[in-house]
Amino acid sequence: MKKGRVFSGARPTGQQHIGNYLGAIQNYVALQDEYECVYCIVDIHALTTLDDTHLLQANIREMALDWLAAGIDPERSIMFVQSHVPEITELFTYMGMITPMGWLTRVPTFKEKVRMHPDNVNYGLLGYPVLMASDIILYKADTVPVGEDQLPHLELTREIVRRFTSIFGEVFPEPKAKLTEIPLIIGLDGANKMSKSLDNQIDIAATPEETIKRVSTAYTDPTRIRRSDPGHPDTCNVYTLHGAFTKIIAPDKYAPIEEACKKAEVGCVACKKLLGESINEYLRPFREKRAEITGRKSYLEEVLADGARRASAIAKETLHEVKEKMGLA
Numbered sequence: 001m002k003k004g005r006v007f008s009g010a011r012p013t014g015q016q017h018i019g020n021y022l023g024a025i026q027n028y029v030a031l032q033d034e035y036e037c038v039y040c041i042v043d044i045h046a047l048t049t050l051d052d053t054h055l056l057q058a059n060i061r062e063m064a065l066d067w068l069a070a071g072i073d074p075e076r077s078i079m080f081v082q083s084h085v086p087e088i089t090e091l092f093t094y095m096g097m098i099t100p101m102g103w104l105t106r107v108p109t110f111k112e113k114v115r116m117h118p119d120n121v122n123y124g125l126l127g128y129p130v131l132m133a134s135d136i137i138l139y140k141a142d143t144v145p146v147g148e149d150q151l152p153h154l155e156l157t158r159e160i161v162r163r164f165t166s167i168f169g170e171v172f173p174e175p176k177a178k179l180t181e182i183p184l185i186i187g188l189d190g191a192n193k194m195s196k197s198l199d200n201q202i203d204i205a206a207t208p209e210e211t212i213k214r215v216s217t218a219y220t221d222p223t224r225i226r227r228s229d230p231g232h233p234d235t236c237n238v239y240t241l242h243g244a245f246t247k248i249i250a251p252d253k254y255a256p257i258e259e260a261c262k263k264a265e266v267g268c269v270a271c272k273k274l275l276g277e278s279i280n281e282y283l284r285p286f287r288e289k290r291a292e293i294t295g296r297k298s299y300l301e302e303v304l305a306d307g308a309r310r311a312s313a314i315a316k317e318t319l320h321e322v323k324e325k326m327g328l329a
Contacts (some may be wrong), residue, residue, distance in 0.1 A: 002036050005179070007141030009040035009082065009132075014059040017201035017284040019185035019194030022244055027145055027180050029071035037077040038139045038311065039067065044082050044089070045131060048118050048124040055182070064300055066205060069290035080307030082135070087315035092134040092213055094322060099161050103156060105121050133157035137172040138315050144175050149184035168325040171318070173234070183244075185239045190219030205290055208280040215276035220268040221261075231261035231268070238268070246278035253278075 008028065015026060031037055041060050050056070060081055072079055082088060104110060104126050113128075114121050126133075136144055136157055144154055153179050161172045184193060187200025194201045202214050221236045223229070233239035239257065246254040253274060260266040293299060323329035 003034050004036070004142040006031050006035040006037045006143045007040070007136045007139050008037075008145055008298075009042040009045070009135055010063070011046045012041050012043055012056065012063050013196060014062045015203045015205045016063060016070075017194055017196065018110075018241075018244075019187070019201065020066075021070065022185055023050050023182045025067065025070045025072075026107075027182075028113065031145065031178075032071075032073060032076050035143060038141060038212060038314075039077055039079045040082050040135060040311075041080070042082045043134065045128065047121065048122065049113060050126055051120070053189040061300065062205070065290055065293060068293055068300070068303065069286050070204075074303045074307060078139075078307050078310045079303065080311045081304055084140075084304065085173060085310035085312045085315050086132055087319050088108055088131075088138055091315075091319060091322065092131050094141060094326065095130050095134050095137075095164070096127060098167060099160055103159065104129060104264040107156065108152065109232070129153060129156050129158065133160045136175050137161060138318050139311065140173060140314070141175055141320060142173040143178050144184065145162050145178045145180045147180060151177055155190070171321045171325055178293060185244075186240070188214065188218045188224075188237075190237045195204050200280065204283055204286060211280050211283075212273070215272050216269075218272055218273070218275075224268065227263050227267045230264045233258045233261045236261070238271055242271075242275055243280065245282045246274060249278045249281045 008024075010020075013020075028037070029038060041063055043056060043060060046056065047053070064081075065077070068074070096151065107129050110126060110128070113125055117125070132153065133156065137160075139320065144157075146154055154175065158174045161174050164172065186192065187194035187198060188202070189200040191200065192198055192200060202211060206214065215238075218238050219241070220238050221233075222233045223235075224231045239261065242257055243256055257266065257274075259269065261271065320329065
């Protein structure tokens with residue numbers, strides 16, 4: 001018997017990179033064994049900070065392809081696009097009526113977004129946490145996978161649920177956190193979190209040639225000037241990535257890297273070449289499956305339509321209960 005219902009959503013950013021894969025997608029796939037999972041591509045959320053929407057549909061498609069190829073199973077999970085279930089905007093409106101303004105202005109991410117987008121501080125940006133809470137409770141999810149840094153956001157959802165319950169009565173479970181260890185994957189610049197906006201990422205759907213080329217640009221040990229200088233793998237991001245890929249694909253090659261680097265027996269060029277090969281071998285089954293899914297005419301559209309249909313069935317029931325409790329039906 002499954003433990004409960006998980007909800008998780010992600011903004012459509014197009015093809016996913018290895019930071020997304022190691023930090024979230026792997027966990028999405030694993031949770032299917034224990035929970036009833038609802039996975040949502042949150043395109044409405046994306047509008048809060050998106051000025052140009054001409055790539056939005058393409059980004060949704062690329063993300064969905066990556067999720068399916070990575071192992072999200074539409075037979076076991078509900079996978080859909082947020083705006084395809086319009087009940088979300090209705091519930092968002094109702095929850096906005098009971099959420100104090102002070103709760104929203106104190107959210108750390110709101111202050112961060114204001115700094116990042118000073119010319120686009122809109123109502124949707126302020127109400128982002130209410131929309132996020134509505135996503136979770138519309139499907140009566142009782143479990144939300146989060147890292148420790150996201151706990152304050154989930155607590156706000158719990159506060160909204162408690163407030164609704166105290167005023168109108170019980171409809172929603174208070175979602176609990178399922179703490180996940182979300183590794184911080186540093187990008188090819190060796191300094192910042194892997195991110196498309198910084199162009200320091202390796203896309204999981206990249207070709208083997210593109211992957212090798214991207215890895216070859218990776219920033220390595222800044223103290224190692226010459227090939228003969230001993231390296232410091234404990235501070236080198238390339239060595240960290242070896243731990244995520246080479247250690248699994250070729251443990252016999254991974255084991256000697258640390259000592260060989262420290263003794264200057266292997267240079268950074270060779271080290272990066274091995275990493276590129278390891279990433280390609282690790283992602284080979286994913287890339288083959290992605291190509292197969294891409295070649296199946298209308299399959300992706302059918303998956304997303306079926307996911308929206310199943311999500312909508314839950315959403316309609318929840319919304320009926322909410323409207324009755326609020327005196328709207």
